[in-house]
Amino acid sequence: MRLATKLGALAVAGALLLTGCSPGATPEADPAATSLVIGNNGDAITWDPAEMKEGAIIQYAEAVYDPLLRKTADATIEANLATAFTYNDDLTELTLELREDVVFSDDTPFDADAVVANIEARRAGAGSASEAAKTITEVVVIDDYTVQLNLEAPNPGLLSALATYLGFMASPAAIEAGTLGSEPVGSGPYTLNAGESESAVRYVFDAAPDYWNAEAYPFDTIEIRPYEDFSARYNALATGQIQFMYGTSDMVAQAESAGFTVQTVPGEWQGIIMQDRGGSVLPALGDVRVRQAFNYALDREAILESYYSGFGQVSTQTFNPASEAWVDELNEAYPYDPERARELLAEAGYPDGFSIPIGYSEGFMSPLVPIVAQYLGDIGVEVEQVPINGFSDGGLETLIAQPAFMLSFSTNIPAWTDVLNKLTPTALWNSFGYTDDTVTRLLEEIPAATGDAQAQLYRELNTHLVEEAWFAPIVTQQNVYLSSEEISVTMQQAQLVPSLRFFAPAS
Known part of the structure; x- marks a missing residue:
């Protein structure tokens, strides 16, 4: 057969109903170059990195949490909150040297004890980080800004994990209070503006004052809007409500004719x-x-x-x-x-x-x-x-x-x-x-x-x-990505959606 x-016929019927806004659509996004509005295909069910599941929701986490390491566009691992990372000869001990000028949004300092609290929380969690965290038998505090991760066996995916959910650092005070699921407290480039946000509709993030790497995040505000339905997401792009979305292949021709930027990456x-x-x-x-x-x-x-x-x-x-x-x-x-x-x-x-x-x-x-x-x-x-x-x-x-x-x-x-x-x-x-x-x-x-x-x-x-x-x-x-002419997006290998660091105003 x-x-x-x-x-x-099935693909077309299932994907595109591109005739305007759905009822109750939110107002058009601010076209100012200092604002970025992303249409995401998932909702932020939890803000706790220990419970977050792999996928497009990584953009929510990246807004509020900084990882210990980070990935370049070609998936190479480089320093971030950890300024240096070195293995011992048999790959069972990973030493991390930490930045000394970082505080969480609740004014709790980021230090070795914070890393211990986060790794222990990931080990106890049920999210995407838990498998990698289980290979860590102990986090040894060498000094205030140096930790050593002892492994039960070499873990070829550990550095990558420390650049995503395992490495996202949350305030140890918030971890202890058990409030991270509903209220993110991180040291990331943005903070959640709860007053402007509406669950399952929009999440607004304001640039964090005095963030150590502010030049990597040029937007004053970022808004992420969840749309599980592809048609609704494209309608939002077509009517200027969002500036970026993860699309489907049958949207490409219409998107190109509408003047949107179409990019792809093996995924x-x-x-x-x-x-x-x-x-x-x-x-x-x-x-x-x-x-x-x-x-x-x-x-x-x-x-x-x-x-x-x-x-x-x-x-x-x-x-x-x-x-x-x-x-x-x-x-x-x-x-x-x-x-x-x-x-x-x-x-x-x-x-x-x-x-x-x-x-x-x-x-x-x-x-x-x-x-x-x-x-x-x-x-x-x-x-x-x-x-x-x-x-x-x-x-x-x-x-x-x-x-x-x-x-x-x-x-x-x-x-x-x-x-x-x-x-x-x-x-x-x-x-x-x-x-x-x-x-x-x-x-x-x-x-x-x-x-x-x-x-x-x-x-x-x-x-x-x-x-x-x-x-x-x-x-x-x-993977197909569609964006408006107001922004430029660098494609990223081996990740469902590009990290927020790879978005910039088109100018």
């Missing part, structure tokens, strides 16, 4: 996480032949050309194409072959197929899930679609309780960040805790290796995951 016409993979690989809830997924059948059932080329308008590449892999784990040949592992898929199901004892619930986050996945469901239906697998409207109020728990689910996942450099996000037994996106002997071995060997030896182990891990069909990826897409 090739769905070029059908997929194109997310989209497809299915078949997390019940042990068959504890859905026994069929415990058979590798069933998981392989899912992969053979998908016509990735047709979906890429029609649904993604060619913005990306077909993929069976869940790592970043620029990472050390990528293997070009793996993308040829599962050509579209529904007959082979049906044979595998029959061999596994499911000649008449079976039914499977697949959860998905509404917005990103809403148009894609019916397409995938139709392909799986062609091999006898009936998909029960389980839409999740946001991650608040139990939405995340509902999603990760499904034996399989679909999301749009960022890919990272280094690849170890993806390991921590999706592959360890305690990873958020591996909520069934599945592993096997090969993965267990490689997750021990990769951190202890370096250079070419480590890269070879990453490729072995990636190959094993594809052969065992832990996932059913469809494409690694080109």
